[in-house]
Amino acid sequence: MKVHVMKRTIIMSVLACLVALPAAAADIEVKQDKKKFDTKAVSASVGDDIVFKNNDKVAHNVHSSNNGHRFDLGLQRPGESARLNLSTPGEFMVRCAIHPKMKVKVSVK
Amino acid sequence: MLNYRNLIVAVIAGVLCTQSAAQLFAGEPQVASIAGLSSADLQSLKEEYHRPNSIPFPEENPYSPQKVALGKLLYYDTRLSGSNLLSCASCHNPGFGWSDGQPLAVGHGMQILRRRTPTILDSAWGELFFWDGRAETLEEQALGPIQAAGEMNQDLDELVRELQEIPGYRERFAEAFPQAGITTETIAMAIATYERTVVSSRAPFDDWIEGDETAMSDSEKRGFVLYNTKARCSVCHSGWSFTDSSFHDIGLPSSDMGRGEVLTDVAVMKYAFKTPGLRDIERRAPYMHDGSLETLEEVVDHYIAGGIQRENLSPEMQPLDLDSQERDDLIAFLRTVTGPLNPVVLPVLPR
Numbered sequence: 001m002k003v004h005v006m007k008r009t010i011i012m013s014v015l016a017c018l019v020a021l022p023a024a025a026a027d028i029e030v031k032q033d034k035k036k037f038d039t040k041a042v043s044a045s046v047g048d049d050i051v052f053k054n055n056d057k058v059a060h061n062v063h064s065s066n067n068g069h070r071f072d073l074g075l076q077r078p079g080e081s082a083r084l085n086l087s088t089p090g091e092f093m094v095r096c097a098i099h100p101k102m103k104v105k106v107s108v109k
Numbered sequence: 110m111l112n113y114r115n116l117i118v119a120v121i122a123g124v125l126c127t128q129s130a131a132q133l134f135a136g137e138p139q140v141a142s143i144a145g146l147s148s149a150d151l152q153s154l155k156e157e158y159h160r161p162n163s164i165p166f167p168e169e170n171p172y173s174p175q176k177v178a179l180g181k182l183l184y185y186d187t188r189l190s191g192s193n194l195l196s197c198a199s200c201h202n203p204g205f206g207w208s209d210g211q212p213l214a215v216g217h218g219m220q221i222l223r224r225r226t227p228t229i230l231d232s233a234w235g236e237l238f239f240w241d242g243r244a245e246t247l248e249e250q251a252l253g254p255i256q257a258a259g260e261m262n263q264d265l266d267e268l269v270r271e272l273q274e275i276p277g278y279r280e281r282f283a284e285a286f287p288q289a290g291i292t293t294e295t296i297a298m299a300i301a302t303y304e305r306t307v308v309s310s311r312a313p314f315d316d317w318i319e320g321d322e323t324a325m326s327d328s329e330k331r332g333f334v335l336y337n338t339k340a341r342c343s344v345c346h347s348g349w350s351f352t353d354s355s356f357h358d359i360g361l362p363s364s365d366m367g368r369g370e371v372l373t374d375v376a377v378m379k380y381a382f383k384t385p386g387l388r389d390i391e392r393r394a395p396y397m398h399d400g401s402l403e404t405l406e407e408v409v410d411h412y413i414a415g416g417i418q419r420e421n422l423s424p425e426m427q428p429l430d431l432d433s434q435e436r437d438d439l440i441a442f443l444r445t446v447t448g449p450l451n452p453v454v455l456p457v458l459p460r
Contacts, residue, residue, distance in 0.1 A: 035353060058344060059424045061377050072375045077424060097368075097375045098423075099355045101236045 360416015
């Protein structure tokens, strides 16, 4: 009987810990091919990463010029990936600096 | 008894009939392989170059004939400049492929500016405007040169007051913008709407793309294949208007930072400029953002050499291995994307 109570207590404690932990940060993959992103919009949470993968035959350069969200992931040659950590909530437009018709809207909550 | 001559004639006639029937029922014109490209690959490549059937207009500034008519008046009216001597058309002249034929633009007080006048042809399909892409929209672009001190040198508030004093403009703005009337925004919207209607004319290349095999010579067709393969032109100058609106440092000996002045934190944008479309290219010499190359031959030779080797040189710039015949074929093809000059009737300006 005592053992049974202990087991229940341990299980409850583990469950409580799991609930208290923040959701694990996710990797969201965005592919670049034929001078296009494979999506027009990304919804993410603070702490998530977007991994921009260049599956194209040409080089790309992912960046944003929006205030509060400026970044530059630098030149990405074919086959290369670049990671963006989403540390600030908000909405911003990500573009390829080389091919500005390539756009993806990012919403971070 | 079978006559051999009749038999041969019958066989030939049968072959011809079979070919005609095949052509009749094939649906698409038969394309022979060219310069090592299979007929299927060539047909697939040609699909990427069809002219669009309509002009795109943005939701924020939809098409109306009143706006086009008003925009045309404004475009050709020298009273839009501070000196009353320059109009949009002074530099973006239809007779010079909607540019000015000069190596560098000439602005207010005859001062020579630092970049060549870009064409406005096919700008309805553009993305970011000016050589350095500093304007997000054609509307924003239209107001840039009007107010730039070195270009048309016109205060925009003063321009609105001047136009309000001209009865003809009051009427035209009331027709095109019944709610807003004459404002800097409606001036920009009218000019941009007119500019979107400036579309390159149909060229021999378009006839070939749509199936007329006689519209281009063998050399020109080989040039098209080279353009898309060994010469790598289509890596940036792609699609029916021959541009993907991208920005690159193509290794010209210029100290102008181009797009790097706008995107100061993006290293690869140093010395980068917008990829221009190639429609009506024969009427648009001299070439490049600095007007430094006078002929198409010089332009092709620049790409064959690969440009100045420097850190920011676009990775797409690679020296080309083209022999003399291939160089000639490529240049021959480039000449096929110029169509006949569509005459423009100058408007009678309101007084």
